[in-house]
Amino acid sequence: MAPSANVAPQRSQRAASLARRETLTAYLFIAPYLITAGIFTFGVLAYVFYTSFTNLTASFAIANVRFIGFANYVRAFKDPNFRIALVNVFWYFVVVTTLQTIGAILLATLLNVKLKGMRFFRTMLYAPSVASAVVISLIFLWLYLRTGFINYVLGTNIAWLQDPRRILDFIYTPLGLTNVPVFFRGPSVAWVAIMMLNIFTTVPTFMVMVLAALQDIPGHLYEAASLDGAGNVRSFWSITLPLLRPVIALIVILGTIGTFLVFAQIAIMTQGGPLNTTLVPLYLIYQKTLGTGTSAEAGFGAAMSFILAAIIIVITLIQRRYIERSAQ
Amino acid sequence: MAVSVKNRPIAATATQHHQPTSFYVGAAVRYTLLVLLSLLAFAPFILSFLGTFKPNAELTAYPPTLLPQAWVDNGWSGFVSSLDNWKRVWNFTLPSIQLAPPLSSIIGNRVLPLWLLNSAWLAVLNVLLRLFFCSLAAYAFARLRFPGQNFIFAVVIASQAFPTEVTLIPGYVFYARIHWINTYWPLIVPDIAIAFGIFMLTQFFKSIPRELEEAALIDGASRFRTYWSIALPLARPALLTLAIIQFQGVWNDFIKPLLFLQQPKLMTLTVGMNFFKGVYASDFSAILVGAMFNAIPMLIIFFIFSKYYMEGSSYSGLAGQ
Numbered sequence: 100m101a102p103s104a105n106v107a108p109q110r111s112q113r114a115a116s117l118a119r120r121e122t123l124t125a126y127l128f129i130a131p132y133l134i135t136a137g138i139f140t141f142g143v144l145a146y147v148f149y150t151s152f153t154n155l156t157a158s159f160a161i162a163n164v165r166f167i168g169f170a171n172y173v174r175a176f177k178d179p180n181f182r183i184a185l186v187n188v189f190w191y192f193v194v195v196t197t198l199q200t201i202g203a204i205l206l207a208t209l210l211n212v213k214l215k216g217m218r219f220f221r222t223m224l225y226a227p228s229v230a231s232a233v234v235i236s237l238i239f240l241w242l243y244l245r246t247g248f249i250n251y252v253l254g255t256n257i258a259w260l261q262d263p264r265r266i267l268d269f270i271y272t273p274l275g276l277t278n279v280p281v282f283f284r285g286p287s288v289a290w291v292a293i294m295m296l297n298i299f300t301t302v303p304t305f306m307v308m309v310l311a312a313l314q315d316i317p318g319h320l321y322e323a324a325s326l327d328g329a330g331n332v333r334s335f336w337s338i339t340l341p342l343l344r345p346v347i348a349l350i351v352i353l354g355t356i357g358t359f360l361v362f363a364q365i366a367i368m369t370q371g372g373p374l375n376t377t378l379v380p381l382y383l384i385y386q387k388t389l390g391t392g393t394s395a396e397a398g399f400g401a402a403m404s405f406i407l408a409a410i411i412i413v414i415t416l417i418q419r420r421y422i423e424r425s426a427q
Numbered sequence: 428m429a430v431s432v433k434n435r436p437i438a439a440t441a442t443q444h445h446q447p448t449s450f451y452v453g454a455a456v457r458y459t460l461l462v463l464l465s466l467l468a469f470a471p472f473i474l475s476f477l478g479t480f481k482p483n484a485e486l487t488a489y490p491p492t493l494l495p496q497a498w499v500d501n502g503w504s505g506f507v508s509s510l511d512n513w514k515r516v517w518n519f520t521l522p523s524i525q526l527a528p529p530l531s532s533i534i535g536n537r538v539l540p541l542w543l544l545n546s547a548w549l550a551v552l553n554v555l556l557r558l559f560f561c562s563l564a565a566y567a568f569a570r571l572r573f574p575g576q577n578f579i580f581a582v583v584i585a586s587q588a589f590p591t592e593v594t595l596i597p598g599y600v601f602y603a604r605i606h607w608i609n610t611y612w613p614l615i616v617p618d619i620a621i622a623f624g625i626f627m628l629t630q631f632f633k634s635i636p637r638e639l640e641e642a643a644l645i646d647g648a649s650r651f652r653t654y655w656s657i658a659l660p661l662a663r664p665a666l667l668t669l670a671i672i673q674f675q676g677v678w679n680d681f682i683k684p685l686l687f688l689q690q691p692k693l694m695t696l697t698v699g700m701n702f703f704k705g706v707y708a709s710d711f712s713a714i715l716v717g718a719m720f721n722a723i724p725m726l727i728i729f730f731i732f733s734k735y736y737m738e739g740s741s742y743s744g745l746a747g748q
Contacts, residue, residue: 121571124650128567129579131560132620139617140586143598150600209461214454216461222733223465227472229729229736230722231679233697237704237718238475241711246489248474303468307737360592363681367701384596389686401597408593415588 151401157390171402181403183281184380185410188359190286191294191379192414196354199298203305203350204343208335210306211313221310228303232363239296240368262288263373287376293364301357305350312346313339348422352415359411380407472722479716480509486711516716521706524692538691542699543720549614549695550677554670556615561624561669562662566654568625569632570640580629583622592682599686613687614680624669631665632658668735671728678725696721 126133154167175181206224210217227235242248243259250256267285271277286294316339324334340347362381365371370392371378380403386393387400478486480495497505520536534540567573568580602613639661640653648656659666684698691702700717707713729736 118572121650122573125567125571125573125576128571128650128654129564132564132583132622132625133579135617135620136582136586136622140591143601144594146601147594147597150597155600206464209457209464212454212457214457216458220461220465221737222730224461224468225733225736226726226729227468229675229725230472231681231697231725233679233681233700234718234722235471237700237714238471240704241475241478241486241715242471244487244711246487246491248491251489251491299468299471311737356590360590362592366681366685367704381593381596385686388596388599397597397600401600404593404597408590411590411593412588
């Protein structure tokens with residue numbers, strides 16, 4: 100008997116069959132993901148991409164669907180509603196992302212001390228952000244009434260959600276400037292009102308992320324800075340902010356995606372009005388796809404979706420690159 | 428890494444050791460600001476909760492009242508009578524909703540309990556399915572070796588960078604073609620194994636020691652058995668965090684039910700309230716009560732599990748990087 104002679108091939112055979120079994124098991128385990136992602140993420144994506152090149156009208160009218168090339172895309176760029184929706188959402192993105200990022204950093208800084216009760220305050224401040232956009236929208240629909248609490252507290256008399264005046268016109272008009280292109284006239288009063296409630300709910304969400312990053316900054320850095328004579332403000336600018344760069348990049352990117360996809364607030368509070376000043380791409384796409392308040396043109400809706408997705412991807416890529424580069 | 432968030436030392440400013448007076452002043456300013464901000468954060472909820480006890484005329488009158496007039500005027504009996512508003516909304520029916528037994532024997536034709544039930548079972552079912560299928564896939568990525576592993580995991584990560592919400596709405600056409608409109612299928616099936624959950628749990632499984640599992644495998648336990656009875660119990664904190672994030676996501680979801688559940692009978696609370704607002708646009712007292720039915724369960728869950736929420740936030744931070 101010479102067992103040593105055939106142990107090696109036997110062992111490698113066993114190893115191979117074990118590896119095969121492991122592969123089989125692994126694919127069984129990830130099959131639910133592969134199947135659902137394959138059909139409902141990538142499959143739907145491909146299907147929608149295809150429909151964006153067709154004249155598909157209502158979702159049920161699949162007869163007579165013709166391939167029309169880039170016509171939907173060309174039309175989207177010429178469509179006055181889509182253009183105004185892009186202008187609106189761009190202002191929304193700029194104002195909301197900026198203010199919620201600053202707000203989140205300030206709030207997290209306020210909470211980042213070794214004092215009693217900070218956990219309690221963190222919980223209390225975070226709580227509003229667990230409410231759905233629907234709840235917040237319904238509540239603010241009431242608070243923003245002409246007779247509501249917001250006017251009462253501010254001492255104003257504004258029909259917030261019905262006011263189409265663009266805010267930069269308040270500067271242009273006294274100066275006698277007329278015919279300013281719509282982009283440079285800023286968001287409408289109604290749009291500003293919705294921006295404010297959005298900031299109200301997103302600041303706490305991002306605050307928690309900033310706070311986690313703040314608590315990762317080693318305390319000895321501040322001690323060293325203070326020995327060198329740096330005050331609190333100086334330390335904040337030269338130590339805290341630079342070290343927060345990754346988390347700032349993250350919340351700016353998440354904020355950008357979130358603001359470009361704003362939908363529920365519009366659907367519940369204004370339906371795009373007054374005078375289309377709160378119309379956003381996603382709401383327009385919704386109207387066009389289902390034909391609510393307009394004719395159903397699903398192919399056109401799909402084309403607008405891909406333009407919107409491309410804009411989001413390009414902007415977040417630029418943000419990523421810019422923030423990474425300046426970090427070096 | 429988020430798992431280590433818990434016992435991290437909190438950064439303290441060095442100045443507080445050297446300047447006790449300014450430290451106390453600073454603390455006082457900080458507390459004052461935090462109390463004011465917390466009040467500001469809760470004001471909309473407190474005001475609208477109090478608002479649910481006011482009749483419509485009082486809700487839209489100027490100047491707005493803080494406490495319901497009935498409470499101020501009639502005390503306890505005023506409070507009892509103000510509950511009628513909640514009862515009125517709870518008992519709302521719609522002509523288009525005729526329920527069949529056994530459900531109708533419990534809630535009659537009331538729409539609010541119906542929408543609450545729809546939201547609840549959808550959220551629970553979705554959470555359970557996602558926990559199971561995400562953890563199963565995550566276990567494979569963390570513990571098994573198989574060809575294509577790195578590529579597929581890269582797809583899991585990359586697919587989170589694409590704003591899928593954008594194609595959700597035009598994707599309506601796809602679901603219409605497979606006749607899934609006005610069914611619950613589009614709200615359940617596509618998301619049973621979401622990329623975020625797989626990614627998060629893979630990271631978690633990688634962070635826990637594998638010795639226990641190896642012992643079980645040597646004893647002849649199958650891979651599934653090892654996953655189910657050893658790895659899964661160890662992953663309980665991560666599973667709970669994921670469960671809470673997902674529950675909130677489904678409970679609060681608006682776009683999907685709006686697209687796919689167009690019959691009032693099928694609606695969840697969020698779209699139901701939107702539908703309701705369309706029918707009774709000026710009935711603010713009913714709208715506020717409905718908002719409370721949506722918000723209060725979520726707030727209760729939040730206060731019970733707030734620790735896991737904070738952890739969840741740092742996880743979602745992780746996924747975006």
